[in-house]
Amino acid sequence: MSSHPIVVIGAGLSGSAAAWKLSAAGRDVVVLERDEPASPFGSSHGSARIFRYAYPDPFYTDLVRIARAGWDELEASLGTTLITPSGALDFGGRRDPAALASVLGELDIAHELLAPSEAADRWPGFAFDGPVLWHEAAGVIDAESAVNGMLRLAEAHGAVVHSNWTANSVLKRGDGYVVVSETGAEQPASQVVVAAGGWLPSLLGSLDLPDDIVFPAVEVRQEQALHFPYRDPEAAWPTFIHKTDDLQVYGLPGGRDADFCGQKVAIYNGGRVIPSALGHDRVVDPAQRERLVDYVARTLPGLNPEPYAETTCLFTNLPEEEFVIDRVEGVTILSPCSGHGAKFAPLIGELAARLVTGGDDVPARFRPLHAKVPA
Incomplete structure (x- = not known):
């Protein structure tokens, strides 16, 4: 097994949540952010995102209830309010x-x-x-404060966060991976979590995934x-x-x-x-x-x-306003977006940590890639 860290690409709500949960579980984590955490060029900046329970699909409403417990945990850990009623x-x-x-x-x-x-x-x-x-x-939800708070907790557990580090590709190397930057710098990884938000379409073709994996239209x-x-x-x-x-x-x-x-x-x-x-x-x-x-x-x-x-x-x-939270070999892809993902951030981090550590209890509807991987 590779001794290299788990590398998280992207320091928005999903990436910072994954870093928090993985590092809290004792895993060695490195976060690579192309700009600054909660960048204004992404989807997690600022102090105003809606937290709500009203969905026409009971699946998502129930998921909000679960996510709320994660927000409670995060607020208690930080000693601050992140969701204003x-x-x-x-x-x-x-x-x-x-x-x-x-x-x-x-x-x-x-x-x-x-x-x-x-x-x-x-x-x-x-x-x-x-x-x-x-x-x-x-x-x-105060999205920016949530991102910065989760990264502080991750760093307190030993995670390392690199800003202004633009991931250009992910390559298999030995029993792990290497993430290569735009400038040619390399970050070895045992596994990679891709939480790139709107940059995902630019990265998808460079993740060294099996040829038969077809990602949903983005x-x-x-x-x-x-x-x-x-x-x-x-x-x-x-x-x-x-x-x-x-x-x-x-x-x-x-x-x-x-x-x-x-x-x-x-x-x-x-x-x-x-x-x-x-x-x-x-x-x-x-x-x-x-x-x-x-x-x-x-x-x-x-x-x-x-x-x-x-x-x-x-x-x-993504199609039908769904999420992708899935793993193929050593690459976990988080795209809990479609304009309504912010409220689930702590839960997304937990689901990502489960996938990375070999768990298989992420909802099947979030795993369109997993279904195509031979057993």
Whole structure:
């Protein structure tokens, strides 16, 4: 067996969670990050990601319950709060609040299904277009603090984190691997965990995987989010998802990113498709800005429809909005993305650690590569 460390490529939420869990289990870990942890060029920067339980698929709702225990553990280990309670609203005909309420009821998660007039009385900052689901256990994740906190814990267990180290390829060598950088530097590895987010399409062809492994189609989008000021600075704003026939919009309190005085609002999968994160230019699309401003003016009267800040980020989408958490030989690939993976970060780290250490209890739906590997 190779004496080299387990190498984690990528220091976003998934990579840092894997490093934390592996190092806590006594494994020797090296993290390679092409920029800085929670890089603004990736998907894990900033202080505002939605934590919610409302899914039409009970599988994911149950997975959130499991992940919440991991967040509790992480917060206790760091002595800080990473999920700020806010509650969540779901509305719009295609969001189907009644179906979501049924799932929450099935799993005994507190919720209310409200008529639009009832919801408007409680949240006058919204113009509701039908029934509204409310569940109070939702909140806002501080993604950047979570990444940095998990890496601190990993380092406390002996992990080494290298920033500005761009992995270009993974090659088999002896009974292990070597990760080669853009400059030709080499990092030996016993196993490799690839948590590259939007850079995954650029790496897939260079992972030295068996020829018969076919990875699901990966689509990377450059998304944009605008921050709109609250008309009433004292009002308590929840997170929300609003889905109609032609638009899906989500929003959440912007936290530190928005100086705590505005709501972050974005169109789900509304950004342009790019080949990989290498095409991320961080320029907000003027047409998308106009669509969001118009949406806020019509649907969120509690916000001033003039944005005071804006940002871009990456969505790395897989078919059916699913995840890939799978291992082929000594390479474990984490792509728990599709715009909703942040809330599962500590659990993703645990699942990655199980795969690396030979476990086989990762949900089968996350293992499309494993099914193609001969026994």
